[in-house]
Amino acid sequence: MDHAITPTGQHDHAHCVSSALAAAEARCTGTAKLTQSRRRVLEIVWESHRPVGAYDILDRMAKDGNPAKPPTVYRALNFLLEQGLVHRLESMNAFIGCGSTSVDGHAAQFLICRDCNMALELDDPTLRKALDQAARNSGFRVDRRVVELSGVCADCQKAA
């Protein structure tokens, strides 16, 4: 039994969370430690497949009895970004857990549903090649790719 392609609707989300946390533990064995507060932020990010704002995380922490200040959350998020455990969605000023299984350097294109607010991470090498080729045609060397497509997901199209 496999994971669904889209993380909307019915799926074993506890599995998403536990595997994400396990991957984080595995990755943070060296000097970069997954501390309490970093783990807490990562858990909150993984509470859904919807991008979550830094101040949403702050609110969440206040509610569950661990109030924090902005720098605490931004530090944790920056750490998680560096480790490749979360992504930042530039078009929303929000963060989402990295759903890629590849160790690093994945492409991270996002499909963002304007109805249900879900964000699906793609890791499409063809797309990445096409982007890099387009840049190369203009002589650009690409370091960082922001690809965020907004629209309506399959589930929401059916619902409408």
Place this chain on the structure above:
Amino acid sequence: MDHAITPTGQHDHAHCVSSALAAAEARCTGTAKLTQSRRRVLEIVWESHRPVGAYDILDRMAKDGNPAKPPTVYRALNFLLEQGLVHRLESMNAFIGCGSTSVDGHAAQFLICRDCNMALELDDPTLRKALDQAARNSGFRVDRRVVELSGVCADCQKAA
């Protein structure tokens, strides 16, 4: 004599500005008027091929004797965005004049140089198709595309 492919280095930038302004005049003939303040903001955006922040525009207006408040600038920018005369670069919270000659619905992929800060607008239909196809493979219908590739432009690579 044609326009250079990259708007870096030596080129007739006065031409860029005048054609952009002329295109804006042409587009804003109906109920949507290119008023004084909108035109001023558009001129400031077009002062370079570098993305410019809303508060940079405010500073610029203060310096040249037409001080303004944030809503004034954001209103003008939103108007210009609606008319397709400028684009917003989500990854930088900044704005840039639209360099596309096509009337509307262009793809607007951006190559952003981290060294010289220039942003080059592409309008690559192949890329757009690849993006839409990737989305369609996941059942997504795409309304809006944010494609911003950061790296080093050809000129800056040569300089290094």
Place this chain on the structure above:
DNA sequence: ATGACTCATGTTATAACATAACACAAGGCC
């Protein structure tokens, strides 16, 4: 075990980016 060092955290304040809400003015139109 002490001092020096590094890494993480706490805390205060502020910077940077963006909009809500309301008042008013100019122009078209009946």
Place this chain on the structure above:
DNA sequence: GGCCTTGTGTTATGTTATAACATGAGTCAT
């Protein structure tokens, strides 16, 4: 004139993110 739409001015506030400095917890060599 009275009405409507569009644009502008102004005040205040909301939202997102970081600077700067102090404190604490662990490691390690002397």
